[in-house]
Amino acid sequence: MISVSNKLERSVKSAYSEVPFYMNLLYESNKSIDDILSGNFEDLPFTEKNKIVEHSGDVISARYIPKYLSKELLFSRTSGSTGKYMDIYWAKDDFTKSMLELWIMRKKYYGIFPKDRMCCFYTIQETDIKNEQDEYKEENAWIFSKVNLSTARIIEIYKKMCEFKPKWLILQPSIAVLLCQCIKNNSLMGLDSVEYIEFNGEILTDEVRKLTKETFNCNIANQYGANEFNSIAYECPYGNMHIMDSNVYAEAIDEDGKAVTDKCGEICVTTLTNNAMPLIRYKIGDVGAISERKCECGNCSKVISLMSGRKNDFVICEDGTRITSYVFVRAIDNVNLVMDGVVKQFNIIQKDINKFTVKFVVDEDENLCQLEEIFKESVLEDRLAYAEYEFEYFERLLPDEKTGKLRYFLREMDEI
Numbered sequence: 001m002i003s004v005s006n007k008l009e010r011s012v013k014s015a016y017s018e019v020p021f022y023m024n025l026l027y028e029s030n031k032s033i034d035d036i037l038s039g040n041f042e043d044l045p046f047t048e049k050n051k052i053v054e055h056s057g058d059v060i061s062a063r064y065i066p067k068y069l070s071k072e073l074l075f076s077r078t079s080g081s082t083g084k085y086m087d088i089y090w091a092k093d094d095f096t097k098s099m100l101e102l103w104i105m106r107k108k109y110y111g112i113f114p115k116d117r118m119c120c121f122y123t124i125q126e127t128d129i130k131n132e133q134d135e136y137k138e139e140n141a142w143i144f145s146k147v148n149l150s151t152a153r154i155i156e157i158y159k160k161m162c163e164f165k166p167k168w169l170i171l172q173p174s175i176a177v178l179l180c181q182c183i184k185n186n187s188l189m190g191l192d193s194v195e196y197i198e199f200n201g202e203i204l205t206d207e208v209r210k211l212t213k214e215t216f217n218c219n220i221a222n223q224y225g226a227n228e229f230n231s232i233a234y235e236c237p238y239g240n241m242h243i244m245d246s247n248v249y250a251e252a253i254d255e256d257g258k259a260v261t262d263k264c265g266e267i268c269v270t271t272l273t274n275n276a277m278p279l280i281r282y283k284i285g286d287v288g289a290i291s292e293r294k295c296e297c298g299n300c301s302k303v304i305s306l307m308s309g310r311k312n313d314f315v316i317c318e319d320g321t322r323i324t325s326y327v328f329v330r331a332i333d334n335v336n337l338v339m340d341g342v343v344k345q346f347n348i349i350q351k352d353i354n355k356f357t358v359k360f361v362v363d364e365d366e367n368l369c370q371l372e373e374i375f376k377e378s379v380l381e382d383r384l385a386y387a388e389y390e391f392e393y394f395e396r397l398l399p400d401e402k403t404g405k406l407r408y409f410l411r412e413m414d415e416i
Contacts, residue, residue: 008249012044013037015278017020020058022280025053032176046268048283049078049086060089062369064276067091073276076227088227089277095230098273101246102223102231107235108308109297110219112168113138117193119161120170121146124320126329135160142166145174146399154182158191165193168193172201173208174399174406177345191216198223202399202406203306205329206282207336207343228279233304236297243290247273252290253283256389262291264307316413317383318353325409331378338374342366350411354387361394368393 015022017033017047025045026036035245036044052059060068067073073089090098106112118141135144135157144162144301158179161169163341171179176199182188194217197212206221213220224233224241224262233241252265259265271279288306295303314322328348336343345361362371372391379387399406 001264005249007246008041008270009037010277011249011270011272011275012041012280014061014275015280018061018063019278020062021052022278024058044281046253046281047281048258049285051228052279052282053086056087059277061276061278062087064091067276078227081212091275091276094273094275098230099245101244102234105234105236105242106198107298110168110221111198116140116167117142117164118168118170119144119164119166121175123173128376131304146172149175149178149398151182153188154178155186155188158182158188161191161315162189163377166191167193168196168198169194170198170200171212172399172406173199173204173344174202174397176212178396178398181344183215194218196221200225203329203408206333207341210341211344224304226269226284228271228282228284229274230286234267234294236299238296240293240295240297240299240303241305242295242297242299242301243304247271250290250302250304251281252288262289264289266302267306277327307374312330315350315384315409316353316411318386319383320384323381327379327381327384327407330380331375335371335374339366340370345394345406346408347397347406348409350409350413352413354384355390357390357392359392359394361397398406 005060013033016024016036017028025035029045031039064073068089072092074092074095075089078086082341084191103114116178116334120141120143135142137143142160144160176197183190197216198221199209200223205305209220216413219237222235222241223231225231232248232250233243235241249270251259252261252263253266253268254260254263254265259391260267264287267284267288267290269279269282269284271282286306288304290302290304314326315325325348332343332346342362343360344363347359349357349359349373351357360371360373362368368391372389376389395404
């Protein structure tokens with residue numbers, strides 16, 4: 001089986017012989033650990049957040065129970081963007097190993113070291129409760145809360161950044177838009193110390209990338225990760241998102257449950273470093289494609305292309321079929337192409353069959369009628385031919401205070 005790699009084989013063997021959750025799966029299948037190791041990796045069952053949450057007391061490896069009970073394991077929590085939070089536990093050494101390849105790539109591609117000063121934003125769920133405050137400092141980092149980001153608060157944060165002189169920033173796209181708009185609207189002097197910005201947590205559109213590049217004039221990279229695994233993939237200077245092979249094994253799974261290459265599927269990830277709480281064939285909830293691609297950067301790892309933020313980001317059509325909400329991202333891209341980047345932020349809500357609310361953040365004095373017509377003409381999907389759109393305009397769209405994320409599509413109706 002695990003001809004895929006020795007590291008993958010060790011992870012599977014450890015999980016199915018030491019973790020009660022997986023040992024129970026083994027028992028229910030009437031198989032032995034030798035059967036598992038001699039079979040095909042693709043025959044192993046999938047796991048999901050709901051199952052892990054339901055069996056939270058059984059997902060810690062027996063080897064690490066003493067450290068779990070003595071609270072020596074590192075603790076984090078998923079953002080809750082799916083509606084449920086999941087507690088994640090790491091041994092300290094494993095946590096460090098999981099970040100090693102990311103730090104190597106940061107240094108290789110963009111000259112960023114752990115000692116370099118950095119600023120970022122957090123939600124309460126992403127950190128320990130003792131940090132439930134507007135901001136806090138670590139040795140080389142100044143970290144700000146995403147809560148209550150009024151214009152006055154963003155200006156205050158920006159002034160503190162200028163004082164701190166960070167070499168790099170970690171931003172979610174929605175936070176980057178707020179920061180860039182605030183700098184522009186209030187004629188704030190640029191953060192000249194910033195040489196690199198890393199995006200994570202949300203889908204990064206070309207328009208947000210362009211706006212950030214124009215504002216900060218620095219290197220930009222996208223990082224795809226999750227609290228369950230830390231870094232999953234990282235963007236090289238040639239624009240490819242390379243999978244972190246030393247930390248995870250990633251698959252794209254089609255509707256028949258088969259791993260596919262160069263085709264869109266549900267992203268499924270297996271941890272290779274977290275021995276305390278291993279996740280095997282874990283459906284992370286994202287949709288994308290995984291492919292082999294020769295890259296000029298020299299990285300031979302597979303490349304991942306995300307198609308939408310979450311698996312449940314699908315539009316429900318009148319005939320009961322589903323289409324990816326990425327159809328709206330393509331429409332926005334076309335609007336920005338025709339109208340020179342007019343849309344800075346957007347959020348689309350499916351209220352009912354063929355009824356959508358479209359929220360836009362745009363520059364002032366734009367031709368809104370033209371914008372709306374181009375958007376509707378750019379939704380190239382026959383099943384949405386009779387869709388009705390209600391347009392609303394805002395100065396800014398804020399990320400959700402609980403999850404810390406701004407999702408570009410929401411569905412406020414059940415599947416039919």
